[in-house]
Amino acid sequence: MTDPRDAATADRPHGHEEHPEQHDGYEAHHEELGWWRTYWFSVDHKVIGAQYAVTGLLFLLFGFGLMMLARWQLAYPGEALPLLGKILGPSRMPGGVMLPEFYNQLGAMHGTIMVFLGVVPLAVGGFGNFVVPLQIGAPDMAFPRLNMASYHAYFWGGVIMLASFFLPGGAAQSGWTSYSPLADIAPSGQTAWLVGMVFLITSSLLGALNFLTTIIQLRAPGLSFMRLPFFVWAQFVTSFLLLLAFPPLEAAAVLQLMDRLVDTSFFLPSGLVVTGQALEVSGGGSPLLWQHLFWFLAHPEVYVLILPAMGIVAEVIANNTRKPLWGYKALVYSVLGIGFLSFVVWAHHMFLTGMGTVMNAFFQTTTMIISIPSVVILTALILSLWGASLRFNTPMLFALAFLPMFGIGGLTGLPLGLSAADIHLHDTNYVIGHFHYVVAPGTLFALMAGVYYWFPKATGRHLSERLGKLHFWPSLIFMNGIFFPMLIQGLAGMNRRMYDGGVTYRHNQDVLWLNEVMSISAWGLGLAQLPFIVNFFWSLAKGRKSAENPWRATTLEWATPSPPPHGNFLTPPAVYRGPYEYSVPGMDEDYLPQFAPGGPPDEPDAYHEEPATVPAE
Amino acid sequence: MTTAIPYTVEVRPDTGLNNVKLGIWLFLASEVMLFGALFASYILLRVGAPPGTWPQGTEYLSVPLATLNTAVLISSSVTMVMAWASCIRRDFGKYRLYMGATVGFGFVFLIIKYIEYTSKFEHGWFPETNTFLAIYFTMTGLHALHVIGGMAVNAYFWLPGAKMWKTAPEQFTNRVETAGLFWHFVDLVWIFLFPVLYLL
Numbered sequence: 006m007t008d009p010r011d012a013a014t015a016d017r018p019h020g021h022e023e024h025p026e027q028h029d030g031y032e033a034h035h036e037e038l039g040w041w042r043t044y045w046f047s048v049d050h051k052v053i054g055a056q057y058a059v060t061g062l063l064f065l066l067f068g069f070g071l072m073m074l075a076r077w078q079l080a081y082p083g084e085a086l087p088l089l090g091k092i093l094g095p096s097r098m099p100g101g102v103m104l105p106e107f108y109n110q111l112g113a114m115h116g117t118i119m120v121f122l123g124v125v126p127l128a129v130g131g132f133g134n135f136v137v138p139l140q141i142g143a144p145d146m147a148f149p150r151l152n153m154a155s156y157h158a159y160f161w162g163g164v165i166m167l168a169s170f171f172l173p174g175g176a177a178q179s180g181w182t183s184y185s186p187l188a189d190i191a192p193s194g195q196t197a198w199l200v201g202m203v204f205l206i207t208s209s210l211l212g213a214l215n216f217l218t219t220i221i222q223l224r225a226p227g228l229s230f231m232r233l234p235f236f237v238w239a240q241f242v243t244s245f246l247l248l249l250a251f252p253p254l255e256a257a258a259v260l261q262l263m264d265r266l267v268d269t270s271f272f273l274p275s276g277l278v279v280t281g282q283a284l285e286v287s288g289g290g291s292p293l294l295w296q297h298l299f300w301f302l303a304h305p306e307v308y309v310l311i312l313p314a315m316g317i318v319a320e321v322i323a324n325n326t327r328k329p330l331w332g333y334k335a336l337v338y339s340v341l342g343i344g345f346l347s348f349v350v351w352a353h354h355m356f357l358t359g360m361g362t363v364m365n366a367f368f369q370t371t372t373m374i375i376s377i378p379s380v381v382i383l384t385a386l387i388l389s390l391w392g393a394s395l396r397f398n399t400p401m402l403f404a405l406a407f408l409p410m411f412g413i414g415g416l417t418g419l420p421l422g423l424s425a426a427d428i429h430l431h432d433t434n435y436v437i438g439h440f441h442y443v444v445a446p447g448t449l450f451a452l453m454a455g456v457y458y459w460f461p462k463a464t465g466r467h468l469s470e471r472l473g474k475l476h477f478w479p480s481l482i483f484m485n486g487i488f489f490p491m492l493i494q495g496l497a498g499m500n501r502r503m504y505d506g507g508v509t510y511r512h513n514q515d516v517l518w519l520n521e522v523m524s525i526s527a528w529g530l531g532l533a534q535l536p537f538i539v540n541f542f543w544s545l546a547k548g549r550k551s552a553e554n555p556w557r558a559t560t561l562e563w564a565t566p567s568p569p570p571h572g573n574f575l576t577p578p579a580v581y582r583g584p585y586e587y588s589v590p591g592m593d594e595d596y597l598p599q600f601a602p603g604g605p606p607d608e609p610d611a612y613h614e615e616p617a618t619v620p621a622e
Numbered sequence: 623m624t625t626a627i628p629y630t631v632e633v634r635p636d637t638g639l640n641n642v643k644l645g646i647w648l649f650l651a652s653e654v655m656l657f658g659a660l661f662a663s664y665i666l667l668r669v670g671a672p673p674g675t676w677p678q679g680t681e682y683l684s685v686p687l688a689t690l691n692t693a694v695l696i697s698s699s700v701t702m703v704m705a706w707a708s709c710i711r712r713d714f715g716k717y718r719l720y721m722g723a724t725v726g727f728g729f730v731f732l733i734i735k736y737i738e739y740t741s742k743f744e745h746g747w748f749p750e751t752n753t754f755l756a757i758y759f760t761m762t763g764l765h766a767l768h769v770i771g772g773m774a775v776n777a778y779f780w781l782p783g784a785k786m787w788k789t790a791p792e793q794f795t796n797r798v799e800t801a802g803l804f805w806h807f808v809d810l811v812w813i814f815l816f817p818v819l820y821l822l
């Protein structure tokens with residue numbers, strides 16, 4: 006076969022033949038940068054990826070902490086919280102008892118932080134930044150300085166969100182959805198929320214256009230689109246969602262800021278009465294407009310949360326089944342289909358707003374359709390396990406657990422997508438259980454699989470397998486201990502966002518005892534993260550040293566030393582075949598990397614039929 | 623930094639684009655969604671208003687001033703293209719002239735916009751007066767911010783950034799083209815704002 010490098014060397018500015026000393030130059034230059042430019046104002050995608058990942062993990066811990074606190078109030082409503090209650094002070098927990106306003110802040114900020122400051126930065130900013138340029142054989146992102154700006158916009162957005170807890174009246178407390186008119190008349194924390202969101206949206210926008218340009222323009226010679234690893238496809242579609250879905254939320258944030266700061270009435274209807282007094286505004290606005298603009302972002306956002314996770318799971322499963330992924334093309338077309346469809350399902354969050362049965366019928370139909378490509382992806386991943394001899398390392402355990410957990414999350418979503426069933430289920434704990442199954446033991450488990458899988462590449466050292474299993478098994482049990490009871494409570498009719506856990510409602514009495522089970526599970530889940538934290542820092546310093554390709558994987562990020570040098574590859578890589586050529590018949594090794602010349606020809610399925618001969622070359 | 627990113631200036635053969643041009647088009651796509659959401663909000667608010675309460679634009683706004691401003695912005699788009707064309711012809715003197723004119727037209731646009739705004743305020747018409755004025759000030763204000771942003775970029779390439787002309791004329795031409803694409807987009811948004819807010 007021909008060397009794809011031949012066709013492309015003319016276009017690449019630096020063929021390695023001409024510049025063998027190039028990388029020494031990088032290293033020398035690299036040394037000159039001080040600490041600030043190496044670790045804080047870095048333009049290297051690997052450092053920026055690490056910045057995103059570490060900041061994202063810290064925000065995940067903080068956001069989880071908020072909910073561990075709120076769950077005290079849900080399990081033991083009105084009881085004083087020892088010690089921590091005192092520290093948080095009389096404006097939040099007078100006498101150790103949580104104020105309703107503070108409970109609302111915890112809920113709103115938990116959602117905001119987990120979605121916008123935790124999962125997306127870790128999944129897209131962290132893994133996307135670190136892995137995508139390596140997997141496509143690029144020296145860096147297409148716009149390195151834009152990449153740096155993207156991280157810093159995210160960081161300051163996060164600082165604004167955190168600082169809002171110390172404003173008079175506290176942080177935002179109108180839910181992570183910030184529904185008007187409640188959010189229009191909320192204390193100043195809501196303004197900080199909106200300003201913080203503008204920063205985060207800017208960050209996502211810069212990141213998204215950078216990813217898209219990088220994937221389209223900087224693929225290595227021979228790496229056609231249908232040879233891209235599925236993770237890159239997932240990030241590609243995710244970036245489109247971020248690019249096109251976030252601006253409407255920015256518009257909505259601008260309108261709500263206008264409402265709050267210069268007294269317009271975009272989201273305030275005429276004749277609104279607040280605490281017995283008519284609100285002095287011109288009126289004529291529409292609270293539904295906010296919901297449309299918000300969900301036009303926030304439904305594609307759901308897929309921003311899940312697609313990178315599916316990408317990670319696909320990589321880990323292919324690697325640890327030692328088989329090609331089942332149905333690579335079906336996976337690619339499904340992920341593209343999800344991308345398109347995710348823009349036309351948003352109003353299924355609004356069935357009960359009175360927008361009308363015709364609208365409901367339309368969005369119910371699109372919602373049922375979008376479940377098809379999601380099921381195709383999940384099915385392909387499960388079928389990939391068929392007949393494999395699995396390697397049960399920690400990344401694989403997390404990836405395997407993703408499959409049934411995401412399955413529960415997805416299937417429990419179907420009744421919510423039917424507007425008739427939604428009348429009963431809307432705004433109950435069932436909804437909370439449903440989307441947490443998707444995002445927590447779904448996405449978060451996949452992200453953990455990614456952390457364990459790519460940690461050796463990023464740091465040059467392995468995470469401990471023993472501590473990894475100590476992290477995985479309790480996490481799996483406690484996750485289900487938190488979220489499964491929510492489904493039961495919701496089916497019984499218990500509403501979400503209840504400050505007292507729903508004790509005053511008669512129909513809740515039979516399922517109230519589950520509140521304590523869930524809270525204890527939540528605190529247990531917190532404890533189960535300790536092995537991970539210890540593992541992270543211990544392995545960073547003392548972990549087992551990693552080779553270049555420790556998992557014996559096929560994709561391009563394993564074609565460079567661990568950790569990769571500045572500029573990524575010692576010689577410009579070229580790609581000869583699809584991403585998942587494991588257990589190719591006739592080969593000595595059970596994996597045939599994309600970057601290895603030789604091997605059987607790249608005719609789909611041809612060499613699965615007959616034993617191939619290895620060309621001498 | 624020193625990492626050589628391919629295709630920053632030259633075109634990648636199989637995509638037919640360089641990185642910068644793809645990047646600016648993607649950015650403009652997101653801008654379309656931003657202004658698109660505001661136009662959609664305008665439609666929803668207007669359709670949702672009680673019958674007869676939504677004012678005609680001419681009740682509050684001055685069509686002659688807006689027409690003048692439309693002419694000013696279109697002229698600036700023409701000079702922007704001329705500036706880019708001068709770059710391609712490697713005629714730096716003409717480039718300076720046309721780019722200066724583009725920035726100047728931007729200033730004229732903002733001055734006229736300022737006159738419009740102050741006359742509204744003198745009448746006691748503010749964003750909180752009614753929803754029509756609210757969306758008028760929001761959309762034209764956001765557009766004016768884009769004009770200022772575009773002017774900042776153009777002014778940079780007009781004066782301090784123009785020294786790149788000597789070292790890398792091709793890359794400089796690309797940058798002018800990219801700035802031009804953004805400037806035309808800002809112009810295009812106004813072409814939509816004018817009829818929607820003033821005439822309908």
